[in-house]
Amino acid sequence: MGVKHGRDYGDILRDLTRAVESIPDSYLFFEMEPEEWRELPKESKLEVWEALAEDLFFALGNEPVIHVGSGVVIYDKEAHRINILVGDEDMESVELI
Numbered sequence: 001m002g003v004k005h006g007r008d009y010g011d012i013l014r015d016l017t018r019a020v021e022s023i024p025d026s027y028l029f030f031e032m033e034p035e036e037w038r039e040l041p042k043e044s045k046l047e048v049w050e051a052l053a054e055d056l057f058f059a060l061g062n063e064p065v066i067h068v069g070s071g072v073v074i075y076d077k078e079a080h081r082i083n084i085l086v087g088d089e090d091m092e093s094v095e096l097i
Helices: 008-021 026-030 034-039 041-060
Strands: 065-068 071-076 083-088 090-095
Touching: 008 041, 008 083, 008 090, 026 034, 026 065, 034 071, 041 065
Parallel strands: none
Antiparallel strands: 065 071, 071 083, 083 090
């Protein structure tokens, strides 16, 4: 189902993909080992991040808080955005409208 949005899905996916890149151990979502991740070429990492962004977009419609490695992805229904928290201070936001 995914989250409600007014922006073009492609634009949201692009922004969400960039945001999940900021989670240094996002590969843990797919149960990859650190060495396995380090060995992936950049192009493959981009594909993994995009797949992660797609999975999150649709999963957040049912579960508004999802842990991804050391990050947390939160669907803020009232503000129409997805927030990505990394650590205590770093935050990215993806606008949905």
